[in-house]
Amino acid sequence: MSELKGACIIGQSGGPTSVINASAYGVIRTALDSDCITAVYGAEHGIKGVLADRLFDMSKEDARELELLKYTPSSALGSCRYKIADPDVDDTDYKRILEVFKKHDVRYFFYNGGNDSMDTCNKISKYMQKVGYECRVMGVPKTIDNDLYGTDHCPGYASAAKYIATSCMEVYQDARVYDTGMICIIEIMGRHAGWLTAAAALATEYGAGPDLIYLPERDFDMDKFLADVERVYKEKGNCMVAVSEGIHYADGSFVSEAKTSATDGFGHAQLGGLAARLADVVKQKTGAKVRGIELSLLQRCGAHLASETDIEEAVMAGRAAVENAVAGITDKMVAFERGTVNGRYACKTKLLPLTEVANAEKKVPQEWINAEGNGVTHDFIDYALPLIQGEPKLPKEDSLPRFARLKKVLAK
16 A cells, blocks of 8 residues: 555543553554654544544644553543444444545544454544545554454453452452451453453462452352352351352343443443352351451553553553554554564454454353363463553652653644
């Protein structure tokens, strides 16, 4: 393809992570340094910012503040959960997006998100092709759930996994200080994929983690669960359990009582309250002291426990998106491919068609779950351990985190 000159937009969408801003930095810094890209805009609250023509001029930001994005959790540009319609059914949003793109001469669009965000990215890419507007569209992966199709792992997962494993090790210590036993149930994020909950096994691998782990990849049986807990409690005098928020019965219904309380913008059930529900059931059954703990948002914004490997790879994903787009590639998502160099873990990028990635889910392999369905095999440990390595040199101010402070100057 010939050289394409024009502006770019970077948007963030879906649930935040501790390294999504590192990917944004990779996009923004690389785009600002590109001769082909004439202006770099950050969309306020993802695609909603594009529709509202609320775009930040990233060239107005201090270089040091942009660099701090690597260590700043959550979505600095603002996120959203907005599902755009099928363009064949309602093309109102697409016409507006095209209008904004033409106004700012946008020829590059980078969307940083998970499954549903890749669906949005795919729809925009196909619409631009259909109407003949040359705009190179690239998806930049993000999700702590680690469930994007076709990539070995996702930016954000490793840091969340490290937070979960570390928190489990700390809770393990606390739950064993008294001369009376305790059953501790820790609820971890993950609607349909159990990658995050499986990360609790890293704590067990190092001697201070859950005795039992339940993932949504296997149907949940309450009677078997109670029998497992009673057995461990009788043997050890204590029991720690890690459960995914999305565990479900054989009929597909969620164990969580909160399953029908609300949905997000994509119609997914908002889960929560599972630890409290299971703690109540276990207490009634055993009479033991039981504590339910919900890690909730902490597991996705814990930048103080981030993986340096995760940060570096998140930046790499953003950089690769821009470099490939400038080189003439479009309609792809950046993905990771695992390898080894001199016998050590190594990661490189590859590209996947957006059509293949959109709305597909990657789950924990069944062979990585033990026969009893209450734990994972060592194959998972081998998979996850390299991803959590490295301690980032987090900037501090009076011993507190120094996060990026963006000016967010709106483009005219």
